[in-house]
Amino acid sequence: MNNKEKHSGGCACGKVRYSSIGKPARTGLCHCRYCQLRTGTAFGISVYFKKENLIIESGNLKKYPFTTESGNTFETSFCTNCGTSMFWTLSHMKDLMGAAGGTYDPPTFWFDIHRELFKRTKAEYVSINCPENHKTSPSYKPIKKDPSRLDGD
Numbered sequence: 001m002n003n004k005e006k007h008s009g010g011c012a013c014g015k016v017r018y019s020s021i022g023k024p025a026r027t028g029l030c031h032c033r034y035c036q037l038r039t040g041t042a043f044g045i046s047v048y049f050k051k052e053n054l055i056i057e058s059g060n061l062k063k064y065p066f067t068t069e070s071g072n073t074f075e076t077s078f079c080t081n082c083g084t085s086m087f088w089t090l091s092h093m094k095d096l097m098g099a100a101g102g103t104y105d106p107p108t109f110w111f112d113i114h115r116e117l118f119k120r121t122k123a124e125y126v127s128i129n130c131p132e133n134h135k136t137s138p139s140y141k142p143i144k145k146d147p148s149r150l151d152g153d
């Protein structure tokens, strides 16, 4: 793939539109409770780019920052009109921004998934075989205990 390749996407109502340039810096499939709640489903698909390569072109976003078990700030963004989960940043990955993988226009899943995280809260019926997979995450260093609705224990 040409590394200047542009891919576009947006929210359900179409007000939020964005484009990414080139290959993702990192991708992942995450079964953590934060991603399950952010998406309302079994896992989140994370497509990370350097911030300058993920361009928000239109729409209004509502941000929701919270502190993870590892003490990092996870700030998610939603379309203020239709509520689609769109983007997020993590304080321990300062130069990257994540896009929600399912929000790309077709062909939606044009990227490969590099790793699978937080298998501790994976839904039993989900069968995915990422060569790199983790019970939690390599950056998981809990400094507090979340309530069970957030950590799955």
Ligand SMILES: [Zn+2]
Pocket (backbone or CB within 6 Å): 011, 012, 013, 014, 015, 016, 079, 080, 081, 082, 083, 084
């Ligand atoms: Zn929308």
Ligand SMILES: [Zn+2]
Pocket (backbone or CB within 6 Å): 030, 031, 032, 033, 034, 035, 036, 044, 118
């Ligand atoms: Zn997650």
